[in-house]
Amino acid sequence: MTYQHAITALADPTRRAIIDRLRSGPLPVGAIAYGMDISRPAVSQHLRVLSDAGLLTVTPSGNRRLYAIAPDGIDELRRYLDNLWGDALAAFARAAHDQAKRPKK
Amino acid sequence: MTYQHAITALADPTRRAIIDRLRSGPLPVGAIAYGMDISRPAVSQHLRVLSDAGLLTVTPSGNRRLYAIAPDGIDELRRYLDNLWGDALAAFARAAHDQAKRPKK
DNA sequence: ACTTACGGTAAGTCATGACCTACCAACATG
DNA sequence: CATGTTGGTAGGTCATGACTTACCGTAAGT
Numbered sequence: 694m695t696y697q698h699a700i701t702a703l704a705d706p707t708r709r710a711i712i713d714r715l716r717s718g719p720l721p722v723g724a725i726a727y728g729m730d731i732s733r734p735a736v737s738q739h740l741r742v743l744s745d746a747g748l749l750t751v752t753p754s755g756n757r758r759l760y761a762i763a764p765d766g767i768d769e770l771r772r773y774l775d776n777l778w779g780d781a782l783a784a785f786a787r788a789a790h791d792q793a794k795r796p797k798k
Numbered sequence: 799m800t801y802q803h804a805i806t807a808l809a810d811p812t813r814r815a816i817i818d819r820l821r822s823g824p825l826p827v828g829a830i831a832y833g834m835d836i837s838r839p840a841v842s843q844h845l846r847v848l849s850d851a852g853l854l855t856v857t858p859s860g861n862r863r864l865y866a867i868a869p870d871g872i873d874e875l876r877r878y879l880d881n882l883w884g885d886a887l888a889a890f891a892r893a894a895h896d897q898a899k900r901p902k903k
Numbered sequence: 904a905c906t907t908a909c910g911g912t913a914a915g916t917c918a919t920g921a922c923c924t925a926c927c928a929a930c931a932t933g
Numbered sequence: 934c935a936t937g938t939t940g941g942t943a944g945g946t947c948a949t950g951a952c953t954t955a956c957c958g959t960a961a962g963t
Binding site for chain 2 (some may be wrong): 697700701703704705706709715716717718719761762763764766767768770774775776778780781782784785788789
């Protein structure tokens with residue numbers, strides 16, 4: 694049921710950029726924000742949205758907070774799409790079949 | 799490169815509802831809009847966004863226009879997520895490994 | 904040809920959310 | 934304890950996009 698939040702979160706290009714930075718491993722907020730053309734608070738807000746959506750995990754470590762991609766969250770969305778894809782293929786095949794049944798008209 | 803449009807299109811709940819109506823097969827605009835709590839023009843606009851994103855195909859048939867889910871469009875997004883998921887798992891495993899290397903601190 | 908069904912486009916309104924600049928709390932370090 | 938570093942929160946602005954009604958084109962039926 695969480696896939697809705699996940700897809701909403703991933704719809705934003707800035708948030709996808711954040712996710713991309715975390716592809717190689719966990720990072721603290723400062724490192725994520727460094728080199729991006731938005732302010733650090735903006736990054737914080739995006740991180741909030743992403744972790745609320747179950748796409749990131751946070752592990753406070755002393756002064757800082759390490760953000761990492763949560764494979765489980767991605768997987769939820771992946772399953773939704775797999776399901777949709779399956780239905781689309783089935784509908785496609787059925788439509789093609791019906792089409793073949795009556796060639797003219 | 800089109801997956802960005804696809805994910806933006808699918809981020810909207812109304813558009814997901816439209817997609818859901820097409821899961822069982824192609825439908826004309828009127829049938830899609832029937833029973834939904836938004837106006838038909840609104841549906842038309844959503845259909846535009848969805849087909850621009852490569853998620854739907856349109857086949858004019860006489861007076862009407864049949865919309866159907868395009869499996870290819872879905873697949874693009876699916877691949878993006880599969881890729882992301884793979885990276886997330888790898889990063890996760892690496893982090894776990896590094897963690898094990900130095901148990902304390 | 905006239906009328907009805909179907910559906911896309913135009914123009915305008917309104918809510919949402921992405922961003923900014925403060926500001927504040929918590930830990931670390933001298 | 935004082936000071937710097939790290940990062941979340943508050944409040945406000947502004948752009949985007951999801952809706953509406955009104956309108957127009959086109960295909961079908963009478």
